[in-house]
Amino acid sequence: MEFPPKNGLRGFDVEVAIAAFDQVGIKASIEYMPWSRILFRAKQGKIAAALSCAKAPSRDVYIYYSTPISSTTNSYIAKQSYTGKIPQSLLDGQGKKITTVDGYTGALELKKAGIPHHSVTNDEAALNMLLKRDFDFFYSNREFIEYIAGSKNMDLQLKYFDLKQKDLHLCFSQKWPNAKTLLEQFNKGLSIIKDDGTYDRIHAKYK
Known part of the structure; x- marks a missing residue:
């Protein structure tokens, strides 16, 4: 993630990602750094995932995309x-x-x-x-x-x-250990928070 929290709000995608991982027993932490550095570290496998990114051919070679977590215009x-x-x-x-x-x-x-x-x-x-x-x-x-x-x-x-x-995704580094398993766990957690209303409650805070 590029920017730290503002006005007490961490960002819709941040809250969704943390809540989804929490549902599958994974404690996620978010680091804030410039976007170009985030992508560079994802290429190297030094971070598990970039939050959040859109699909692009140049990223397909080093990223596994989650189920969409939000959309943007x-x-x-x-x-x-x-x-x-x-x-x-x-x-x-x-x-x-x-x-x-x-x-x-x-x-x-x-x-x-x-x-x-x-x-x-x-x-x-x-x-x-x-x-x-x-x-x-x-x-x-x-x-x-x-x-x-x-x-x-x-x-x-x-x-x-x-x-x-366009859709935005949690973008997993293909070089991160067990990245595909982590992706599957995240997608499962995301499905749970969409079904139980957590996703909509988070979204409502940012309207």
């Missing part, structure tokens, strides 16, 4: 003062000045589409680039950015142009 995020053309697709970012976070699927999507962009190390840096410099868009996940922006009183400074939804 890919968005072009702009300043409230933005008055340009409203983007309807990723390609509508062509010709715009865009920032994103290195290692996120958003950065991979922009690169694959051949859309020039500037990558930074984390979401807070990208938000600062958007709000304080002459960038048109920050391409990222709406729900997570709303969470960060709200905690920093930036929420009224932003507008969102939603493009598509």
Whole structure:
């Protein structure tokens, strides 16, 4: 996980992951570090899993994906003062000045589409680039950015142009000992907390 708790809330995916593991008798601990380092350590097998990530071909070679734990909305995020053309697709970012976070699927999507962009190390840096410099868009996940922006009183400074939804997973390192067994245990625990209402109660806290 990249960011530590804010306002007493650890994050929806964090709480879901801990609760799911708890159901199968596993005590999970969460470490916070930059996303690029998280993925690097997952490749090396130095962490059990990355929380949380979307599927991407570049990750398929070193990640086992859990059952989806949440979903997120890919968005072009702009300043409230933005008055340009409203983007309807990723390609509508062509010709715009865009920032994103290195290692996120958003950065991979922009690169694959051949859309020039500037990558930074984390979401807070990208938000600062958007709000304080002459960038048109920050391409990222709406729900997570709303969470960060709200905690920093930036929420009224932003507008969102939603493009598509995608699933997020707990992403297990294939090099971690018994990773497939751990994946199966997690999926079992996730199913239990969905059936008994725990998942919905956690979700309600973040609405």
